[in-house]
Amino acid sequence: MSKIKKVLIANRGEIAIRIMRTCRELGIETVAVYSEADRTSLHVRYAHEAYYIGKAPSNESYLIIDKIIDAAKKSGANAIHPGYGFLSENAEFAERCTKEGIIFIGPSPEVIVKMGDKIQAREAMMKAGISVVPGTEGKISSEEEVFKVIEEIGLPIMIKASAGGGGKGMRLVQEADEVVSAVRAARSEALSSFGDDSVYIEKYITSPHHIEFQILADQHGNVVHLFERECSIQRRHQKMIEETPSPLMTPELREEMGKAAVEAARAVNYVGAGTIEFLVDNTLNYYFLEMNTRLQVEHPITERVTGVDLVKQQIRVAEGEKLGFTQNDLSQKGHAIECRIYAEDPDNNFMPSAGKVYKISEPLGLGVRTDGYVYEGYEIPIYYDPMISKLIVWGKSRDEAIRRMRRALYEYKITGVKTSIKMEERVMNNKNFIEGNYDTHFIEKNKEQLMKPEIDKDISDMAIIATFIDYLDKLDNSKNNKKEFTPAQSSWKKGACNINRF
Numbered sequence: 001m002s003k004i005k006k007v008l009i010a011n012r013g014e015i016a017i018r019i020m021r022t023c024r025e026l027g028i029e030t031v032a033v034y035s036e037a038d039r040t041s042l043h044v045r046y047a048h049e050a051y052y053i054g055k056a057p058s059n060e061s062y063l064i065i066d067k068i069i070d071a072a073k074k075s076g077a078n079a080i081h082p083g084y085g086f087l088s089e090n091a092e093f094a095e096r097c098t099k100e101g102i103i104f105i106g107p108s109p110e111v112i113v114k115m116g117d118k119i120q121a122r123e124a125m126m127k128a129g130i131s132v133v134p135g136t137e138g139k140i141s142s143e144e145e146v147f148k149v150i151e152e153i154g155l156p157i158m159i160k161a162s163a164g165g166g167g168k169g170m171r172l173v174q175e176a177d178e179v180v181s182a183v184r185a186a187r188s189e190a191l192s193s194f195g196d197d198s199v200y201i202e203k204y205i206t207s208p209h210h211i212e213f214q215i216l217a218d219q220h221g222n223v224v225h226l227f228e229r230e231c232s233i234q235r236r237h238q239k240m241i242e243e244t245p246s247p248l249m250t251p252e253l254r255e256e257m258g259k260a261a262v263e264a265a266r267a268v269n270y271v272g273a274g275t276i277e278f279l280v281d282n283t284l285n286y287y288f289l290e291m292n293t294r295l296q297v298e299h300p301i302t303e304r305v306t307g308v309d310l311v312k313q314q315i316r317v318a319e320g321e322k323l324g325f326t327q328n329d330l331s332q333k334g335h336a337i338e339c340r341i342y343a344e345d346p347d348n349n350f351m352p353s354a355g356k357v358y359k360i361s362e363p364l365g366l367g368v369r370t371d372g373y374v375y376e377g378y379e380i381p382i383y384y385d386p387m388i389s390k391l392i393v394w395g396k397s398r399d400e401a402i403r404r405m406r407r408a409l410y411e412y413k414i415t416g417v418k419t420s421i422k423m424e425e426r427v428m429n430n431k432n433f434i435e436g437n438y439d440t441h442f443i444e445k446n447k448e449q450l451m452k453p454e455i456d457k458d459i460s461d462m463a464i465i466a467t468f469i470d471y472l473d474k475l476d477n478s479k480n481n482k483k484e485f486t487p488a489q490s491s492w493k494k495g496a497c498n499i500n501r502f
């Protein structure tokens with residue numbers, strides 16, 4: 001197979017830059033694509049060259065296969081990295097790349113199709129002897145069938161869309177009299193979201209942990225896992241904080257789940273980087289949930305504890321090279337945590353906070369990595385994901401990693417837009433989190449503490465400083481339009497507060 005010399009990155013934001021960083025280290029040329037809203041975006045500046053691909057909405061730019069292929073041809077790129085989201089799990093795109101003689105840095109279209117269909121994925125895993133959540137074998141074709149399954153596995157159950165994932169087309173059923181309406185609701189949501197109304201049933205696992213295993217597979221039949229990531233801290237299916245190792249994990253369970261993850265990948269002849277998601281209940285039973293056939297947002301924590309550059313491995317495997325290591329060469333060293341920084345206001349129902357970034361100062365120092373893309377004066381477009389950065393820290397122990405994350409969050413200064421940082425500071429100071437005592441319901445269970453703005457004063461005086469800087473912004477604007485000031489801001493206005501940062 002030909003060697004990769006020039007990669008087009010069919011993505012934007014932090015992940016486009018993340019991929020290009022590795023390409024530069026490997027001496028590979030990079031090609032960016034950008035929409036109307038991304039003319040001033042950092043990935044465009046970072047790349048060796050860049051091609052305009054259409055209007056701001058992603059269905060008029062980043063999702064149009066023809067435009068991406070066209071840019072690849074014009075630039076002479078001989079490979080495409082899809083990143084995550086957009087076309088990353090689109091089998092038609094992977095197939096088209098191959099047809100055009102461009103290497104798709106990812107698995108085969110067949111695997112993407114199979115794992116994208118949750119019923120097929122479940123069937124493949126059952127066949128391979130991997131534990132799946134008790135439930136239906138295939139799709140359900142009648143309501144009687146649902147009642148039959150309930151007799152076997154009991155209530156509560158979950159009705160899930162085969163084409164779903166991420167919570168869409170999913171319904172929890174607690175009582176038998178809810179079955180009929182829940183099946184209908186799940187079907188119609190699935191049909192309108194995915195154009196496919198196939199649904200299946202699983203027993204509802206109460207308060208599970210969401211634990212995923214990273215795997216890597218080459219074209220020569222070598223498959224390894226790179227241990228787990230604990231991803232239970234999320235709200236409304238949007239992950240917020242991930243860590244590895246999982247505080248729940250035991251060495252025995254890790255070994256067993258790692259083996260299951262490798263078998264899962266083998267069962268579908270997987271090639272590339274992938275993730276096997278499991279639900280783990282409080283008595284440590286684990287169940288295959290789904291497989292993601294892309295590089296994931298949270299991949300850096302795995303990179304930090306294993307020392308493996310996952311993008312580099314994706315590229316090497318796509319070129320046909322063998323994995324340069326075996327399972328025995330891999331270990332987890334220390335502890336890594338990632339906080340996703342969203343341009344959202346946690347104290348205003350996580351409302352998106354698009355706008356101009358006035359000042360940004362990112363944390364540095366021992367054990368800190370940020371994967372971001374915004375710069376001072378950058379206007380965050382409203383069209384795409386509100387995640388603007390990822391903060392990844394490492395420590396010798398979980399305790400050291402938590403302390404380092406608190407320090408790094410303290411150093412993280414962004415003004416002009418509201419961010420999730422203060423919420424993440426509250427998590428790092430939450431007793432249950434510190435004790436590793438959490439599951440997928442963590443945010444609901446701890447909302448009293450997590451949603452209370454006042455506690456920020458105890459955590460960081462910098463919250464006050466950030467407010468002060470917001471005040472300076474307002475003062476700037478107030479020449480033209482009158483603005484209301486809080487009492488604290490009014491006292492600063494009188495010169496009562498003198499802060500020399502920024």
Ligand code: MV4
Pocket residue numbers: 133158165166167202203204205206208209210231232234237279289440
């Ligand atoms: C479940 C479950 C409990 N039991 N399935 C949510 C997203 C989708 N990918 C799978 N999800 C769940 N499936 C059974 N049989 C609980 C969830 C779930 C969840 C899973 C992972 C991370 C966060 C979650 C939050 C709520 C529900």
